[in-house]
Amino acid sequence: MSAGVELDHITVRFGQFTAVNDATLNIKGGEFFSFLGPSGCGKTTILRTVSGFLDPSQGSVRIGGRDMTGIGPNKRPTALIFQNLALFPLMTVAENITYGLRVRGVPKSERQRKAGELLNLIALPDQGKKLVSELSGGQKQRVAIARALAVEPQVLLLDEPLSALDLKLRQHMRNELRDIQRRVGITFIYITHDQGEALTMSDRIAVMSDGAIEQVADGRTIYDDPGTSFVASFVGENNPFAGKVTKADGEGAVVETAFGPLRGRNLKGLKSGDKAILFVRPESLRLGKAGKDTTFTSEVKNVAFEGNMTHLFLKGAAKKDISLTVGRHGGVKIPGQGAAAVICYDAELGLVLPEGKMARE
Amino acid sequence: MNSRFFVFLLPLVVIAVFWAMARGEAKLAHDPTRKSFFERNGTALGVVFILLVAFWTLFLVTLPYLYMAVESFHPKLTPLERGGPKDFLTIEQYKSFFVTPTDGTWNTTHMGAFLFSIIASVAVTALNFTICYPLAYYMAQAGTAQKVRLLMLGLIVPYWVNEILRAFALRLLLASRGLINQAIMGLGISDTPIDFLGNNTGLYVGLSYAYLLVMMFPLYNAIESLDKNQIEAARDLGAPWWRIHKDVVMPYAKPGIASGCTMVFMLSAGSLAAPQFLGGPRTLWFTSIVYDFFFQNFNWPHGAAYAFILLAACIAFVMLMLRLFKVSLGETIR
């Protein structure tokens, strides 16, 4: 059974500090939903509000349509997987997994059966008698998941659960998590600052910054059509070109930048004279000449050969370099350091957004 | 009788202030994660916790002290006289510390005993620090793990031999027929036994011996957490060994030093066993006077007043140590 989660104008304040500011959101039942944002953006606060560890200063949380105001964490149909997992070190693996059943008064025989079932699910059969300290990082991870699933929650909340693992294991666990979610079919709410995790696993992602939700969309949209300059600069690599809109027509707009007029799509309906930033991703830029308003010239500062591709860093308008990725196809001649390079892109791969907050590098 | 019972009001006032303070602070720092005490522990457990702690802090700590304080401002009375017309408040007990009630002269005996106890305790504290510091440093920084374990074991065992038996052991050594005098006379250093107990050597050694480990453990704990690299760095910079201790180790170990010194001083000044069993016949230790008021004169108010003078001295010493070392009470007592 899965339930949707609705956040209704949630605001959370700690003394003077506002951690979450008026967040409204509707997470559908059975969805794999991620909150993505830099540390301190309020995503963990939202998670703790949903799980019931803190009461919002304003607004309410509804789970499965039921208002959760005044209902404690132990009475909510949610289960949380902690960043450090918070397994009970003095209990065995099986005792950990069935703890939620024990406090619900489930008889021992039933608990043992359930433990066996869940140990099979997480591919740790017959390891129930082990102590938590005898497990590897990945095994601990799976035990934490099993422990949360044992109480058959309608919503599973995950607070950066993979951050303690090493890179290889982390990538493996992504698939495993996604797989488990599909099998049990309940709502997963996943907190992360790692965009790779969010993009690969989620049905939808909410990008957060400074306590506010910037954009809610599926991964492809977040990457291709970021809604704000923050999302554009936080998710993936991006080259910003700041300036003023000089021409806005139909789908596109032209921004007068330090490198001359440059064109991009205009999804936000900017008008001539608005302050704007044109974003073009490194893999969308290429060496060579194209049409008017999509070609510019800059000096090569650095060339980084990475085998399957080459990164070019060119002099930007501000401190930040323009970066450009050249794949290994065709006989593209890569200009050397100090040379002037002519660069172009397809106008539909440029995106013009209103000037706004950028992600910190 | 009645004058004694108003001490019960004071803790109530303190509790009220305490409660108001907690309330005020809760309102000031709004924190949505905060759960109330009863919410966090459950009502039943919360009540049990509070009752246990209230019993302790009120009936075992604050009220007895306050009650003793009130008692010390009363004259010595028979049970029948209590609550009667002779039961009035007086500072006679404190006055007698300075002035002998019978002839009105300065009470040099008691003041002298008090000063002697304090000065001797300070001396013992300094002595124990000197003895313990090198070993504490060695164990905490220089020794290998296995050696330290063995040394620790060697320290813990004698720690649990009680004060009386330790005093007794020293008496066997230091008595006129004791092993040391046997040795001295056997080697012909002296023809007559040296009176170690009469000249107070026994007392000093006894106090030092009894509280050696009380100094040892806080020092060791404090120095142990010091990063070895800091000492290495100081050595690399060419600091001589005494400067390393003065500028790096001791400032770092301040809380431990303060803790050890405070405890040794307090235990020495309040010691009963060592002065009773190792002090000379003419040596008058302050606690012995208090003891005699209780068990020979049955003058409890007088004893209570003197106990309070001792307590005041101890509090003053603790404050002085905290000031001197610029540490907080919380750092000192762990």
Added chain:
Amino acid sequence: MNSRTVIKVMIAFYIFLFFLYLFGPLFVMSVTAFNTPNYPQAYPFEGFTLDWFVKLWNDRAMMEGLRNSFIIGLGVVAISVPVGLAAAIIMNQIYHRARGIFYLVTVSPVLTPGVIIGISTVIFWKDMMGLTDVTKAVFYKGVILAILGQSSFVAAYCLLIIMARLQRFERDQEEAALDLGASYPQVFWHILLPFLKPAMISAAVIAFLSSFENYNTTTFAILADKTLVTVLAGQVRQGTTPALSALAVIIISISLVGAIIYEVMKRREEMAAMRAKERAKIAERSEIEPA
């Protein structure tokens, strides 16, 4: 000989002196327990005997004192450990400024000379229990006053020991249990208490030992009753007999055995932890390269 060796020899000599100071008197005393003369004498050793142990066993006052010491010790443990636990939990939960005052009140008995605690206990409880004839007859006893007086400062030791462990408790553990549906009392019994158990055991041991060997507070609070230590003190005051040395030998042996058991247990625990870590490492390796 270079300066390094000189320093090493000096350190060894110093440690030797330190432990000579620490153990010498105890050793000499132990020797007298097995020597025949009436006066505890280490040298000359006139003949081996166990008579002093027999005499000790037949000393009825001492045996009664021993019994009382046990009762008092257990009573002190029964009061101090729960009080210390409750105080540690409250200390951990109250606000910053109030914590300072609470701390001051709770550790003050540690900084108060035992004599004063003993006196105040007697003065206060004599009047409290004297309120009615019944309470006076039932409660106004040396053993009970000794338990109350000793608990006053022993509870503070327990508080400090338990609090040190409590400060290492991760709040996440509590939240995880809550999140799985546990009530707050269940969190206490299932998670917090097992976590604090080692500290509570050490606190109980320390409480019992502190009570057992206490003299300053007990000598006042014990009234007409006696404990092992007050009996001892009385005998030392009267004169010296090798029976006291025999008692010391027994106490030293018990603490020696206790210390060794403690050490062995600790080592075993460390070994178990190491083995668990080893197994975790093996599991880790097989995870990275699945067979």
